[in-house]
Amino acid sequence: MSTRLQKQGRLIDRSKQITFKFNGTTMRGFEGDTLASALMANDQMMMGRSFKYHRPRGVVASGAEEPNALVGLGEGARFEPNQRATTTELFEGLTSISQNHWPNLEFDVGAVNTALARFLPAGFYYKMFIHPQPFWKHVYEPIIRRSAGLGKAPDKETKDADTYEHFYAFADVMVVGGGVAGLQAAKAAAQSGAKVLLVEQTAHWGGRAPVDGGTIDGMEPGAWVEQTLAELQAMDNVTLRARTMGAGVYDHGYALAYERLTDHTPGVQGPRHRLWRVRAKQIVTATGAIERPLSFAGNDVPGVMLASAMRDYVVNWGVTPGQRVIVATNNDDAYRTAIILKKAGVDVLRVIDARTSGGGALADEARSLGIRVDPGKAIAKVKGGKRVKKVAICNQDGIGGAREEVACDAVAMSGGWSPVVHLWSHCGGKLIWDDAQAHFRPDPARPPLGADGNGFVVPAGAANGPVSLGEVLADAQTAGEAAANAAGFAPKTADAPKGEVEVELPMEPVWLMPANADTPLRMKAWLDFQNDVKVSDVQLAAREGYESVEHTKRYTTLGMATDQGKLSNINGLATLAKALGEDIPQVGTTTFRPPYTPISMGAIGGEARGEVFQPIRKTPIHDWNDANGADWEPVGHWRRPFAYVRPGEGVHDAVNREVKNARENLGLLDASTLGKIIVKGPDAGKFLDMMYTNMMSNLKPGKCRYGLMCSENGFLIDDGVVARIDDDTWLCHTTTGGAERIHGHMEEWLQTEWWDWNVYVANVTEQYAQIAVVGPNARKVLEKLGGMDVSDAAIPFMGWADGKIGGFDCRVYRISFSGELSCEIAVPASQGLAFWEALLEAGKEFGVMPYGTEALHILRAEKGFIMIGDETDGTIIPQDLGLNWAISKKKEDFLGKRAQQRSHMTDRNRWKLVGLETVDGSVLPDGAYAAGEGVNANGQRNVIGRVTSTYYSANLDRGIAMGLVLHGPDRMGEVIEFPGTDGKIYKAKIVDPVFYDKEGKKQNV
């Protein structure tokens, strides 16, 4: 059983007991525990089940690399799945649940999958899902969705109760990793005067050194860490952040760090996580190394752990995973675990050393403590279901026969160490294979390059390959100095502190234990614990032709779990290399992608959630709209009223009321969102002639003209009314969503093509409130307010004039998007609300009603006016919409002219705009396609058109629509069919798109 030891535990405070829950059971731990160490102290080795076979899984590591011990943390709005127990600091009242099992952790129905393992080989999904199609819906989706997967997503009805923030930081040298290498590198860099940011993912400084022993400058490593930390804290140019993980390194010295502020102290005010967005001139990666598991049968049984993790639990938290332990290794380092366990009073039955030569000084020390060392041996198999019961031992150089069985309850394994090269690799740093250590380490000749073409990442310590304490510290000193130098500071060269440890004999790579294990053993030898990938799976992938490591990864799912293969990758690709008969460096690694470990979605979002996710643009009349029944519709970043709904009224009743009233009495539209761009200068007319398809230079001051804008591809991008203000000034109206885009479009051409033209453009959209006064009574209300002549003679259709109405500073545009008598009146934004209210008050006797965007749409559709985004979709040219009248034939050039001469653009088979009238008066479904004769290559009916706008017209009491139809204008009167997604066939007659007041009499009074 796993228990708390009487002594040991440098990180826990035994005087402070903490109560927490796991799967509903109350347990006790100490302050300083991780959830993993506390669970072990409560003899809870099994912490979850695996992804595919639902096998019992216990904790295997002690830090960020943990693949198994994933739990759901918290409750309700603070529930979070897939949290690593090994990096979760224990706090009073913590609640946790294990994952991926049903009905419970101890008894899980899904575990039947393990019995079916031979039918669930590598690439199972690909192989099964090819056919037959109905299986998708009835078998795979409902069944596999339930049995696969990890934690459950939080309840969609809850909102994360915590807050998060982003933090921007700049540093000359950023050091990632607060082990002895990181501390020393930071010190070396800081002594040059460089501004240093040092981040450490755990709550503790010093990394592994205080556990692994040795001396630094004659001190215990722990004491040296304290001393160095104090030195760094005393330096003004150094910032130290614990609980802050270097998550990713990106182009040109950009880095992300993930700080967990209150995960360990819930309830404390302030953000829970903080995402540091760092720009550093140089980045030192002192990220240490991760121990590799050994691949032997049953290496996933709870109780089998990394050797380094096992001694972490003893030294740091005073817990042992078992009482009778077997250590399996291919290197000297694992003997430290045997020694530490033995000294802590745990029975160490044997060290099984795959090397025939056995170990060096550490092995001698182990023997002197009475530990039996078996060189040249291997674990053939670990027996036990939910807990290690026995180990079968055989020769390493065999197939696993002639076994000796030894009863035990925990196994420590060590397959050597792999440098954490993730951050080095994120931005293109390359790796080289180190034969002696059997690992990939950073290739100093090929670092990630910065803007100046020089490397900007410097690896330090174990992350760079060295393993012994002395080498690590010397390497860190060099790295710190090099980073400071590259950041433009003169480092003070100093001797690295002297680190001393026992001399170790070389490790020997062991990729399978025993070396020639037979098939039954290989089928139980796990590579990726979380995703259930075994040695046999990778070998099968190789046999099936997956030669690329990237393909093998995806085929087998090796390294695709939430731990991203921190433990499995090197073992997996070594297995693949062997299966392919290639060398490991030839097979290479998969790509290392940020973040290093998963970071919270909250941290990525930062403050950008809820109301501040995206600021809303509000017109001067917004608050009035809000108070008067506006049913809001997002339009670009604006909110516009879809309709003004009265109490007791439905939205569509409101729309119909508004539509009729605008035609019969008086409607007001808040049109302030329309884009307004001033174009000014001696060459403004010439410029607008290039921007618009029609002529704008010959527009007279005081006049307006409707214009179309196309891209250089010929496609319509915007439309609107242009008014000439004076000799060298035009005001261009754009669509609501188009203002910024069109302003940018104009700037782009002015800055990058016609930079010698004397033109300025300014986006004045928000400087004005604009109100459309629409309907037969429009002039009456303006005359009642009085102040300027708004007669047809004074301001004829498509004219404009400045003046005062009711005391307001007005610019009156006599334009109409409804077909009614209409003025769009711009006033300074500050006067917008008052003017709106004045119009409503004065308009009472004329039947005034505000109307929203849906009424606007219906009114324009009744008149056959196009809407950018409805009739256009980025593939439509003006000619498709019958707008040839708005395309100048006189102009030599305008944006889109040449494109509109291309053969596809002049093809007479392009669908053209027509009106559509359903035979029975119903409303056509939006976006419906018209079906034609015959079928296409996929057996689908050919299509001959589609609906672009469709509404119920209250004025006509029937459905009206516009659409693009093959040879449409030549087929007036013809009835075509639109199959709906509801199974009905809608029949519609092709008609003229102008449904209402075809002669245009109403706007011209």
Place this chain on the structure above:
Amino acid sequence: MLTLRCPYCGVDADETELQAGGEAHLKRYGPGSTEDEFHDYLFTRENPKGVHLERWRHAAGCGKWFHAARCTATLEVFGTYTAQTGEPTQEIKDAISAKRPGWSWREFS
């Protein structure tokens, strides 16, 4: 995430402040051009592994368009320069030559 120095306002701008504008120094073809000329103008672009000349806009800054010469393989930036030029400045060409002797890009080298 790239940083480019805006040659107008002098700011070392983060990529989040910038808008990419594709290949630099395109020659515009309009009415009267052949089908091939116009097609190439619209659609044919350089896609080099190495030296590239690009348009960027300091969109969340001063709003100006500028040109950047950089290496698409290493992300090294050779320099940024005005958008009001039909070809890279001599200074930029020299800066590229210093790092990538013998380079060429379209008709420039």
